[in-house]
Amino acid sequence: MKITKILFVSEFEELWLDALQSLMVLRKAGMNDVVFLHVIHRDKVAMRRGAGYLKQEERKLREIADIRFIDWAETLYEEGMEVVAHIAIGNIVPKILSVTEIEGVDLIITARRKRAKLEELYAGSETSDLLRRTVKPVLIYNYLSQSGKVGENPFERLLLGLDWSESSEKVLDYVLALKGAVKRVDIVNVISEKDIAKLSKMETHKLERGNKKRLDEVCDVLIKEKFDARPHLYIGNTEEQIQKGASEHRATMIVLGAKRKSVWKEKWSGSVSHSLADKSELPILIIPTEIK
Amino acid sequence: MAKKVLNVEDDADIRTFVTTVLEENGYIPIMAIDGAEGMEKVRKERPDLIILDILMPRESGIKMYHELKLDPSLKDIPIVMLSGVSKRTFIRSQAALTEFGDETVPEPQAYLEKPVEPEDLAETLKKILG
Numbered sequence: 001m002k003i004t005k006i007l008f009v010s011e012f013e014e015l016w017l018d019a020l021q022s023l024m025v026l027r028k029a030g031m032n033d034v035v036f037l038h039v040i041h042r043d044k045v046a047m048r049r050g051a052g053y054l055k056q057e058e059r060k061l062r063e064i065a066d067i068r069f070i071d072w073a074e075t076l077y078e079e080g081m082e083v084v085a086h087i088a089i090g091n092i093v094p095k096i097l098s099v100t101e102i103e104g105v106d107l108i109i110t111a112r113r114k115r116a117k118l119e120e121l122y123a124g125s126e127t128s129d130l131l132r133r134t135v136k137p138v139l140i141y142n143y144l145s146q147s148g149k150v151g152e153n154p155f156e157r158l159l160l161g162l163d164w165s166e167s168s169e170k171v172l173d174y175v176l177a178l179k180g181a182v183k184r185v186d187i188v189n190v191i192s193e194k195d196i197a198k199l200s201k202m203e204t205h206k207l208e209r210g211n212k213k214r215l216d217e218v219c220d221v222l223i224k225e226k227f228d229a230r231p232h233l234y235i236g237n238t239e240e241q242i243q244k245g246a247s248e249h250r251a252t253m254i255v256l257g258a259k260r261k262s263v264w265k266e267k268w269s270g271s272v273s274h275s276l277a278d279k280s281e282l283p284i285l286i287i288p289t290e291i292k
Numbered sequence: 293m294a295k296k297v298l299n300v301e302d303d304a305d306i307r308t309f310v311t312t313v314l315e316e317n318g319y320i321p322i323m324a325i326d327g328a329e330g331m332e333k334v335r336k337e338r339p340d341l342i343i344l345d346i347l348m349p350r351e352s353g354i355k356m357y358h359e360l361k362l363d364p365s366l367k368d369i370p371i372v373m374l375s376g377v378s379k380r381t382f383i384r385s386q387a388a389l390t391e392f393g394d395e396t397v398p399e400p401q402a403y404l405e406k407p408v409e410p411e412d413l414a415e416t417l418k419k420i421l422g
Contacts, residue, residue, distance in 0.1 A: 080389050083347065083354075
């Protein structure tokens with residue numbers, strides 16, 4: 001598993017040059033190609049009564065995007081990188097999926113995307129929609145504020161959440177592929193209160209011991225590959241514990257696996273990774289189980 | 293016989309502009325919408341000259357230029373760069389590719405920064421193709 005090509009999705013309001021620059025650390029992990037994508041939402045240029053299709057507006061928006069991308073691309077070209085760009089009109093998630101396919105990217109980078117309240121109620125956020133439909137890892141940046149800044153190396157200290165599901169192995173492989181960009185990995189496993197509610201004290205200890213052993217095994221794999229890795233076992237609400245762990249260990253990014261679920265299944269059973277993608281203040285890297 | 297000019301450009305408006313200039317000056321225009329399609333058309337059509345943009349989908353003009361100049365059968369096709377990317381960046385990018393182990397490539401026959409006047413484009417083509 002290698003990360004050689006990234007897709008950087010920007011609407012220029014939420015993902016800026018500092019985020020792009022912070023990703024250059026991935027060059028140490030073999031990244032050399034950057035694909036830019038800007039999607040002009042259909043509503044911005046759609047037919048208006050008396051004005052028809054807003055062709056002039058489309059030209060203007062394309063020009064704005066083109067100028068911005070050229071400015072960003074120039075720096076990367078001068079470093080010997082390959083940069084291509086797509087400026088499209090339509091809905092963001094389908095466009096991300098089609099460009100991902102056309103360009104064969106290994107990682108999608110996007111900002112957290114919300115929808116109008118009513119739409120979000122039945123369809124979830126655009127971020128959740130993307131996570132449900134893609135088979136590629138997605139890195140989601142969540143700016144704290146309009147003037148928020150991205151850290152120099154978001155890959156420096158990873159909080160790696162593992163639940164021993166089939167996605168955990170994929171997540172570990174992916175982290176190993178980030179070698180060179182990562183300095184420290186804090187591996188976290190959370191035993192939920194629900195899991196131990198009906199267990200005896202002895203059974204609870206047994207469960208803890210088993211999970212600690214598995215954490216140590218993962219830790220050994222990472223240490224063998226020269227990562228600075230530490231295991232942590234928590235008990236409680238998974239989402240809360242991951243966020244607490246990230247703060248406690250000064251993580252710069254949260255890394256989680258995700259199983260693909262339908263909208264309704266997700267509504268019923270929930271998904272820690274999707275929920276954190278919508279809430280986390282740190283950049284969050286979600287790796288799907290069916291990673292291609 | 294009229295000469296064939298391949299224009300590799302993702303912007304439809306600029307493709308229309310270049311096609312008009314080419315037709316008005318007696319050249320046969322061939323179009324490609326990105327670097328990957330551009331390479332296919334170069335091999336298939338063997339144009340007499342290539343007008344090449346840089347920032348496009350699938351393959352950039354920087355990479356396509358480098359590939360063309362390193363291919364013994366294609367390296368002599370004259371190339372006119374027509375882009376919003378500055379010439380300085382283009383030269384530096386080619387030098388950077390050399391640093392990563394590729395061979396040095398010559399500068400393009402002409403470098404035009406967008407926007408370009410139709411007369412300037414026609415004049416440049418005339419100088420190279422005669």
